[in-house]
Amino acid sequence: MKTADxxxxxxxxxxxxxxxxxxxQEERLEKYCHSNGISIxxxxxxxxxxxxxxxxxxxxxMHYLKSTKGKKTDQVLFTKWDRFSRxxxxxxxxxxQLWKYSVEPQAVEQPIDLSIPExxxxxxxxxxxxxxxxxxxxxxxxxxxxxxxxxxxxxxxxPIGYINRQEDSRKFIAxxxxxxxxIRWVFEAIAKGRYVTNxxxxxxxxxxxxxxxxxxxxMVQNPVYCGKxxxxxxxxxxxxxxxxxxxxxxxxxxxxxxQEILKGREKPAIRPKIVSxxxxxxxxxxxxxxxxxxxxxxxxxxxxxxxxxxHCATPCKSRFxxxxxxxxxxDELKKIRPKPGRVQVFKEVLKHLYHSETDHxxxxxxxxxxxxxxxxxRLKKARELLINGDIDGDxxxxxxxxxxxxxxxxxxxxxTLKPAPGRDMDAIVDKAVDSLCRLDELYLRExxxxxxxxxxxxxxxxxxxxxxxxxxxxxxKAIALIYLINNELQRExxxxxxxxxxLSRKVxxxxxxxxxxx
Numbered sequence: 001m002k003t004a005d006x007x008x009x010x011x012x013x014x015x016x017x018x019x020x021x022x023x024x025q026e027e028r029l030e031k032y033c034h035s036n037g038i039s040i041x042x043x044x045x046x047x048x049x050x051x052x053x054x055x056x057x058x059x060x061x062m063h064y065l066k067s068t069k070g071k072k073t074d075q076v077l078f079t080k081w082d083r084f085s086r087x088x089x090x091x092x093x094x095x096x097q098l099w100k101y102s103v104e105p106q107a108v109e110q111p112i113d114l115s116i117p118e119x120x121x122x123x124x125x126x127x128x129x130x131x132x133x134x135x136x137x138x139x140x141x142x143x144x145x146x147x148x149x150x151x152x153x154x155x156x157x158x159p160i161g162y163i164n165r166q167e168d169s170r171k172f173i174a175x176x177x178x179x180x181x182x183i184r185w186v187f188e189a190i191a192k193g194r195y196v197t198n199x200x201x202x203x204x205x206x207x208x209x210x211x212x213x214x215x216x217x218x219m220v221q222n223p224v225y226c227g228k229x230x231x232x233x234x235x236x237x238x239x240x241x242x243x244x245x246x247x248x249x250x251x252x253x254x255x256x257x258x259q260e261i262l263k264g265r266e267k268p269a270i271r272p273k274i275v276s277x278x279x280x281x282x283x284x285x286x287x288x289x290x291x292x293x294x295x296x297x298x299x300x301x302x303x304x305x306x307x308x309x310x311h312c313a314t315p316c317k318s319r320f321x322x323x324x325x326x327x328x329x330x331d332e333l334k335k336i337r338p339k340p341g342r343v344q345v346f347k348e349v350l351k352h353l354y355h356s357e358t359d360h361x362x363x364x365x366x367x368x369x370x371x372x373x374x375x376x377x378r379l380k381k382a383r384e385l386l387i388n389g390d391i392d393g394d395x396x397x398x399x400x401x402x403x404x405x406x407x408x409x410x411x412x413x414x415x416t417l418k419p420a421p422g423r424d425m426d427a428i429v430d431k432a433v434d435s436l437c438r439l440d441e442l443y444l445r446e447x448x449x450x451x452x453x454x455x456x457x458x459x460x461x462x463x464x465x466x467x468x469x470x471x472x473x474x475x476x477k478a479i480a481l482i483y484l485i486n487n488e489l490q491r492e493x494x495x496x497x498x499x500x501x502x503l504s505r506k507v508x509x510x511x512x513x514x515x516x517x518x
Contacts, residue, residue, distance in 0.1 A: 003039045004075040005061070006030070009046040009083045025079050032077070032108040041073050050086040051134065053094055062097075070101030081107045081123075082130035091127045149231045152245040159224055160211055161249055173246045180249050182209045183225060187250045190220065190258045192456065197262070203449050221262065226255035245412075279308040279322055281451045282329060286320075287462040288312040294462060297322060310465070320465055329455075329463075332470050333440035336458075350429045368414045372407055379403040 008025045022045055033040050042064070048055040065073070076098065078084050084105060085091040095114075098105050106112070110126055112119045145155050154173045158164045161183045162173040186204055189195050195203070201216045211219065223230060223241055227248030233239040277283075280297035288295055296313060299306040308322035338346075382399040385391045391399075435442055443454050463470045 001037060001039050002074040003041045003072065004033060004077045005042040005044065005073050006033075006040060007044050007046065007058070007061070007076055007078045007083070009048065009050060009055075009078070011047065011049050025083070028079055029077055029108060038075070038077075050082065050084070050130070052087060053085065053090055065098075065101045065103060070103045073103055075104045075106055077106055077108055079107065080109050081126040083107070085127065086130040086134050088124065088127040088131050146231065146234065149229050150242060152229050152242050154224065154229060154244060154246055159222065160209070160215075160219060161225065162246065175247055175249060178208050182207045183219070183249050186220065187225070187254055187258050190261060191254055193261070220258060223255065225249045226252045228252075277308070278448055279326075280310070281448055282310065282322075282325065282455065282463075285452075285455050285459070285462055286310055286325070287464045288316065288318045289464055289466050290316040290318050295320075295465070320467075325465060328465075328469050330440050330443060333443055336439070337437060347429055347433050350433070351426055354429070365414065368410050372410045372414075375403045375407050375410070 006026070006029045008022050008029070010022055010025070026043070030040065032038075042061070044057050044061055046055055046057040048057070053059075061076075081091075084107065085094065095105055104114075107126070112123050112126070114120065114123065148155055153171075154162075158173040158176075161176060161179040163176040165172055165174045182204055185207075186200055186209075189200055190197060197217065197220065198213075201213050204216065205211075209216075219225075224244065224246075225248065227244050227246065228241045229244040231237075231240045231242055277297070277299075279299070283297035284294060286295040287293070291312060293312055295310045295318070297308065297310045299308050301307075309319050310322055310325055311317070311319040379400060382391065382396055382403075386393070386396040439454065439458075443451055446454070
């Protein structure tokens with residue numbers, strides 16, 4: 001009596017589309033064995049694609065045949081040849097390998113006597129047909145995905161910073177927080193030049209951006225974050241960028257500026273060396289008073305241990321004790337503490353601006369929703385006119401297409417309106433401004449990366465150091481207005497103008513009553 005092993009394979013998509021099931025295959029194979037007096041050996045169940053033979057159960061079976069040298073089985077049975085394989089080339093190689101173990105592969109519903117040479121033509125048909133079907137299906141999917149990309153849709157899993165969403169039958173990617181905000185900060189940090197890319201990766205991870213170093217470098221080069229979708233090159237078509245249907249995390253201007261910096265075509269305003277020493281937080285932010293070069297920093301070993309200095313590498317050899325320089329910088333931060341009354345005014349202005357903006361957004365949202373309802377109502381009335389016979393089908397289809405187009409446009413505009421944050425904005429403003437009022441304390445207790453962010457946010461240009469203190473060409477404009485530490489507002493208060501070219505050259509005519517007294 002012959003002994004046969006039963007191989008039952010099904011993939012998820014085949015089971016869903018064609019109704020294949022493992023129980024059905026098992027029943028037919030067992031019935032065939034009982035009818036033909038064949039003893040059943042191993043029964044194998046596989047849930048894997050047949051594009052290759054790199055399938056776990058089949059690989060295990062081949063190891064079994066190799067260890068037994070095929071002495072325990074005469075045949076391996078399956079229902080059809082597409083259960084065996086969907087790759088003609090691999091199939092012939094596997095059939096030859098099975099013959100080496102004296103095992104005959106056979107499909108019970110498509111039986112072929114391989115000892116007859118002419119039957120190999122039928123075998124070729126049975127093996128090639130599933131492969132052609134797979135290739136056609138794959139090509140259709142490929143062209144469908146390509147068409148969707150040309151229309152600006154992101155296909156596949158959402159990139160980091162986004163999440164897959166679906167409303168009705170429309171699938172899209174939406175921003176995901178806090179990742180989106182962290183990615184925006186990364187692009188802005190590269191553009192400002194305060195960090196190099198390798199330094200940003202660990203900082204971004206600490207903020208909550210979970211990805212590897214290599215993926216981080218790919219992320220800052222991915223145009224999806226400026227609202228674009230890549231359509232890869234294919235045949236005579238070149239690779240192109242199209243406007244995506246998703247909301248951009250960064251502006252195109254910022255994205256392309258970062259690309260120029262990464263490629264070395266554009267240098268950022270300041271790019272200090274990577275700082276890894278807590279004793280030198282100002283390295284890269286100080287300018288030599290003698291030659292104007294950016295100071296670096298290092299340690300010198302003395303009898304009492306290591307002593308840190310900010311110094312110039314040029315022949316001028318300017319050098320400043322790091323401990324004293326760091327203390328002087330904290331003293332500078334203390335000088336820009338605003339008066340309490342001004343702080344309260346600034347808080348109120350910020351809150352007023354925020355609430356005015358959110359009220360404006362609410363009005364816009366309400367207006368858009370009303371217009372969507374109007375178009376829906378128009379479409380409903382057109383449908384009633386069609387039912388009553390007042391308009392024909394062509395007119396209805398034209399009205400329907402126009403209404404749907406307008407509804408889609410309005411929904412896209414509606415999606416661009418950012419919702420207000422869930423937390424109380426008044427509390428956020430109070431906390432942020434209170435932190436600005438205690439910058440020196442905040443600077444002293446924070447880590448190295450935060451200290452450098454404080455320096456770069458307040459001073460857009462390098463500080464010029466001297467033994468007595470610091471001076472800078474300008475402060476961040478917003479900081480200057482918040483702290484009111486310059487004389488610009490004082491001039492505005494007095495109504496004076498230091499630019500005499502702007503003063504009127506017209507002389508007021510003399511009044512009659514005054515002229516008569518002369």
